[in-house]
Every structure is written in structure tokens, then in C-alpha cells.
Amino acid sequence: MTPLLLVSDLEHRYGARTVLRIPQLQVQAGEILALVGPSGAGKSTLLRLLNFLEAPSAGQIHFRGQPYTPQTLPLALRRRITTVFQQPILLDMSVRANVAYGLRLRTGGNGHGQEDAALQAVGLAHLAPARARTLSGGEAQRVSLARALVLDPDLLLLDEPTANLDPGNVRAIEEIVATANRQRGTTIVLVTHNVWQARRLAQRVAFLYEGELLETAATADFFERPQHPRTAAFLHGDMVY
Amino acid sequence: METILRGVVEALQLLLSFDADLREIVGLSLWVSGAALAISVVMGVPVGVWLGLRQFPGRQLLVALIYTGMGLPPVVVGLAVYLTLSRQGPLGDLGWLFTPTAMILAQVILALPMVAGFTMTAIAALPAQLILQLRALGATPAQVNLTLLYEARNGVLAAIVGGFGAIISEVGSVMMVGGNIDHKTRVLTTAIVLETRKGNFDLAIALGVVLLGLAFMANWLLLRLQGRLDPRM
Ligand SMILES: Nc1ncnc2c1ncn2[C@@H]1O[C@H](COP(=O)(O)OP(=O)(O)OP(=O)(O)O)[C@@H](O)[C@H]1O
Ligand SMILES: [Mg+2]
Numbered sequence: 001m002t003p004l005l006l007v008s009d010l011e012h013r014y015g016a017r018t019v020l021r022i023p024q025l026q027v028q029a030g031e032i033l034a035l036v037g038p039s040g041a042g043k044s045t046l047l048r049l050l051n052f053l054e055a056p057s058a059g060q061i062h063f064r065g066q067p068y069t070p071q072t073l074p075l076a077l078r079r080r081i082t083t084v085f086q087q088p089i090l091l092d093m094s095v096r097a098n099v100a101y102g103l104r105l106r107t108g109g110n111g112h113g114q115e116d117a118a119l120q121a122v123g124l125a126h127l128a129p130a131r132a133r134t135l136s137g138g139e140a141q142r143v144s145l146a147r148a149l150v151l152d153p154d155l156l157l158l159d160e161p162t163a164n165l166d167p168g169n170v171r172a173i174e175e176i177v178a179t180a181n182r183q184r185g186t187t188i189v190l191v192t193h194n195v196w197q198a199r200r201l202a203q204r205v206a207f208l209y210e211g212e213l214l215e216t217a218a219t220a221d222f223f224e225r226p227q228h229p230r231t232a233a234f235l236h237g238d239m240v241y
Numbered sequence: 242m243e244t245i246l247r248g249v250v251e252a253l254q255l256l257l258s259f260d261a262d263l264r265e266i267v268g269l270s271l272w273v274s275g276a277a278l279a280i281s282v283v284m285g286v287p288v289g290v291w292l293g294l295r296q297f298p299g300r301q302l303l304v305a306l307i308y309t310g311m312g313l314p315p316v317v318v319g320l321a322v323y324l325t326l327s328r329q330g331p332l333g334d335l336g337w338l339f340t341p342t343a344m345i346l347a348q349v350i351l352a353l354p355m356v357a358g359f360t361m362t363a364i365a366a367l368p369a370q371l372i373l374q375l376r377a378l379g380a381t382p383a384q385v386n387l388t389l390l391y392e393a394r395n396g397v398l399a400a401i402v403g404g405f406g407a408i409i410s411e412v413g414s415v416m417m418v419g420g421n422i423d424h425k426t427r428v429l430t431t432a433i434v435l436e437t438r439k440g441n442f443d444l445a446i447a448l449g450v451v452l453l454g455l456a457f458m459a460n461w462l463l464l465r466l467q468g469r470l471d472p473r474m
Contacts, residue, residue, distance in 0.1 A: 053373050079379040089374045102378040
């Protein structure tokens with residue numbers, strides 16, 4: 001089966017610094033792939049490339065079997081992919097309008113109540129009329145997730161979506177993510193610093209270290225039989241980051 | 242003190258009597274400055290958005306020119322437009338000198354850098370990640386720009402109202418290129434200069450009150466607009 005995403009010979013540089021070098025990476029349709037690695041490894045950068053928001057310095061990214069760049073990816077396909085960023089940026093409007101934003105871009109009209117359902121799902125229905133800029137960090141992060149989920153994307157890129165949340169909310173968000181994957185077949189790439197979260201949610205885990213994918217394996221193998229010494233060290237928390 | 246009071250009373254009388262001359266002067270002021278503002282907004286807002294977002298060679302020079310343009314003395318602009326439109330000037334054949342068109346042209350030169358410059362500042366102050374966020378949510382380039390304008394709306398509105406305030410109240414350029422011709426190019430500011438010189442302080446004050454009223458209304462409109470667009474209110 002053609003993978004949903006196929007990354008080949010990818011390199012990404014900022015100035016003279018190479019921050020990503022990935023000979024090959026596949027994301028299968030319908031899977032949850034966790035991306036773990038120390039701070040500065042290039043996780044967020046890789047998500048920007050996978051969302052075709054930035055073009056790689058070299059190499060190719062295939063989406064559904066076709067190579068695209070930010071310039072060549074058709075709008076209809078671009079709208080099947082979305083990212084929940086590490087730092088949520090909400091628009092200066094109501095919470096409900098924020099969640100409806102992506103829908104309005106597509107239809108010109110409003111969200112027909114889908115935005116309220118999405119807010120309900122992340123436990124923020126009571127904040128729908130509030131001004132988005134007044135939310136706490138964790139609330140903003142959940143709104144940011146709701147406005148991505150409401151679009152029902154084929155590929156959802158999550159950059160530490162539970163970083164600012166308390167344990168109860170972490171569980172609730174994990175449940176939402178798992179449900180979207182199970183019921184709607186949403187393919188998810190999940191960046192997380194929480195290896196337990198990766199273990200709970202992902203079918204496969206990829207370990208990114210200084211821009212290189214040192215290991216990609218099925219979740220159980222990754223945690224029980226790490227092949228690379230650095231993976232083992234990372235899992236044991238021996239790494240300083 | 243008494244002169245001022247009498248002036249205010251006369252202003253009210255003039256306004257309430259819908260004095261034809263006054264209406265003509267106010268109308269021309271609004272037409273000249275309104276048209277100049279409209280042209281400046283149509284040209285200046287897109288330029289400001291573009292400058293706020295893009296890096297390109299020569300950008301700094303352009304920005305420096307715009308900043309300089311924001312502080313141009315109206316009389317210098319008046320002189321330049323005068324020379325350009327005078328019979329020997331490069332655009333003398335147009336026959337625009339001493340017409341409202343010449344006044345609009347001069348005021349566009351005054352307002353355009355303000356609108357473009359303040360719009361640029363407001364757009365550049367938005368978080369850099371915002372564009373990526375909008376594109377990730379599926380916005381087309383046009384939708385990105387519109388949303389950025391919405392996010393920067395307070396700054397952009399202030400740019401527009403500031404531009405209007407600057408040109409409705411300036412006298413130097415409209416005097417030079419319009420000539421303050423009765424029933425043709427006389428606007429509030431040039432009329433105030435004329436009436437003061439003639440010693441008609443009552444009328445001059447009346448005109449001044451009207452001018453202040455217009456400026457006040459522009460700002461009031463701004464606040465109303467900001468309030469309507471502001472989810473806090
Ligand atoms: N726009 C940019 N310009 C220059 N360097 C950048 C840019 N974006 C990222 N980098 C650099 O690329 C490297 C990878 O950054 P990235 O944000 O992808 O790391 P990360 O794995 O997401 O880290 P964290 O876990 O802290 O979020 C870092 O060294 C960062 O400084
Ligand atoms: Mg990151």
C-alpha cells in the first residue's frame with residue numbers, strides 16, 4: 001500500500017546548519033506515529049515540512065504517492081492536512097469563532113454547530129463565547145486542538161498537544177486523539193516529550209536525534225528492545241536536554 | 242475670551258442656518274480629503290501589508306522613504322506638486338493646478354506614507370508563527386492577508402484615521418496648489434487663514450469649530466469601529 005507520506009533523501013538547513021537529515025521515513029494511512037527526541041532535535045521542523053508549510057532544502061515528500069512542494073500542493077489536498085502547533089496562536093476573536101475559522105475558510109459560511117461539538121469534546125463548551133486571548137495556556141492548547149479536529153483532516157500533526165495540561169486533561173486529550181484515529185481513521189504524527197504518552201497512543205515510534213532518525217520501530221519493540229544505544233539512553237532518561 | 246464665545250455662537254448659528262457658503266466649503270474639504278484618503282487606503286494598505294511581511298533587497302530603503310514621507314512638511318509637498326503641475330512643469334498640460342484634483346494629489350502624497358507606514362508596523366508586530374498557523378488551517382494567500390489585517394485591525398484603523406486627521410487639517414499644500422479660490426478650491430483650513438487675515442475672527446472661529454468637529458467625528462467613528470470589531474466590547 002502506498003504510504004500516506006513518504007519522505008526520501010530529505011535534508012533541511014538553516015544557514016550553514018543542517019537541522020534535519022532523513023534518508024527515508026514513511027507514515028502509513030491510519031496509523032499513529034509518535035516522534036520523540038530531545039529538545040532541538042528537529043521535531044517541530046519536521047512537522048512544518050510534513051505539512052508543506054516549508055520546503056525542504058533537499059529531498060522529497062510524497063503525499064498519497066505524489067511528490068509535492070508548498071508551491072505545488074493543490075489547495076484541496078493542503079486542506080486535508082493540519083497541525084496543532086507547539087505554541088497555540090489563537091485569533092483575536094471568540095473561542096467559538098476560532099474553532100469555526102478553518103470551516104469558514106472552506107465554506108464561506110459558519111460551522112453549523114460543528115464548532116460547538118468540537119469544543120464540547122475538549123471540555124470547553126462553556127468558554128465558547130469568551131474572548132480567545134483571555135484563555136489560560138492549557139485552555140488555548142485545547143482550543144487549538146478543537147479547531148484542528150473540527151476540520152476532520154486525513155493527516156493530523158500534533159506538536160506536544162498536552163505539554164501544558166494537568167494529568168486529568170492529558171488523559172482526556174489522549175482519548176480524543178485515539179478516538180479520532182480509531183473512528184475517523186485520521187492519520188496522526190504525534191510529537192511528544194512524554195514517552196508514556198507515545199506508548200499509550202502510538203503504533204510506531206520514531207526517535208529523532210540531532211536531526212537524524214536513529215530508530216523507527218513498532219511501539220512495543222521500541223520500548224522493550226531499543227536497537228540504538230542512544231534510544232536506550234533516551235528511554236532511561238540519561239540524556240541531558 | 243468674548244471673541245471666542247461670539248465665534249462659537251456664530252458657528253452654531255451658521256451651522257443651524259445651513260449657510261450655503263459654509264456647506265460648500267465643508268463639502269469640498271470632505272471631498273478633497275475623503276478622496277485623498279480613499280486613494281491612500283486602497284494603495285497604502287496593500288503596500289503596508291506587503292512591507293510588513295516580505296524581506297527583499299531594497300526594503301530598508303523603501304521603509305526609510307516611507308518614514309520620511311510620514312513627516313513631510315505640507316508646504317514642501319505643495320511646492321513640489323505646484324512645480325510639477327505648473328505650466329512649465331512636467332504635468333502642466335493636465336491643467337490641474339488650482340483645481341480640487343491638484344489638492345487631492347497633494348494630500349495623497351501626505352496621507353499615503355502614513356497609511357502604508359502604520360499598516361506596515363501593525364502587520365509586522367503580529368507573531369511570526371501566525372502565518373504558518375493560518376496556512377495550516379487551510380487559508381489561501383488572500384485569506385491569510387485578510388486575517389492578518391483583521392488581527393492588526395486596531396493599528397490599521399488608527400493608520401487610516403491618523404491619515405485623515407493629518408490631511409483634513411493641513412493648510413500648506415492645499416493653499417499652494419489649490420489657491421484658495423472662492424467657490425472652487427476653498428476648503429476649511431484655507432478659509433480660516435483668509436478670514437483671520439481679513440479680521441473676521443467670528444467666522445474664522447466658526448470654521449475652526451467645524452474643523453474640530455470633523456476631526457472629532459473621525460475619531461469617534463474610529464472608536465465605534467474598533468469597538469464593533471473588538472470582542473471585548
Ligand atoms: N526558522 C529557523 N531558523 C533557524 N533555525 C531554526 C529555525 N527553526 C528551527 N531552527 C533550529 O532547528 C533546530 C531544530 O528545531 P526544532 O524546533 O525543530 O526542535 P524541536 O525538536 O521541536 O525542539 P523542542 O522539543 O524544544 O520543541 C533547533 O536547533 C533550532 O534552533
Ligand atoms: Mg518543537
